[in-house]
Amino acid sequence: MRIGELAERTGVSVRSLRYYEEQGLLSSERSSGGHRHYTEHEIDRVEYLQRLYAAGLSSQTILRVLPCLESPSQATSDAAFEQLVVERDRLQAHIAGLSTTLASLDELIALNRAKRS
Template sequence: MRIGEVAERAGVSVRSLRYYEEQGLLTSSRSPSGQRHFAEDAVERVQLLQRLYVAGLSSRTIAELLPCVDSPSDANSDAAFERMIQERDRLSVHIDELLHARDTLDRVIAANRDHRREMARAGAGAVPA
């Protein structure tokens, strides 16, 4: 499948695919005219890469984990497993921080609503939320 088709089916830019290839995260073969051709599973691979990027993993970390995804073995599983645990722990801390920030924002919003209601009752012209 050509690069444009992979990009369209995976919902990414052609530039992203070229970057993934430069980083060793995605492979293609070349036609005699130099066009990139990707295997059918390239779309799934790109979607996996996108999920890992969204989770906050760097290209370097993803490259460390991919051997375990591609061909799990005793040689690469232990290191990749430890790295996955580290990344999961990092994400858990980040999620906890985000939840705390959301809870703080909820309290500020509630206080603002209360204030707006009080102002409306006092006839100050504020509209209740």
């Protein structure tokens, strides 16, 4: 499929897809004329990238953990694996903080609801 279809099916802009490729996070075959072509597989990849971005990883960080994603094997570099664990722990802590905030927002809502009519 071409880039427009991939964009549509993933909900990610064409601009972003090109950016991901530029960052080394997404690959594509090129037609003789230079147009990018993707397989179904890239849909999952793009969606995973979006998840990682949403989790607060930068392009560079994602690049570092990619080997773990692509080939979970003994050959996977220690650096990639360690980075993966670091990011997991960071995300876990982040979620914990957000959960606390969520709880306090809930309290706030209850408090306000009580004081209203």
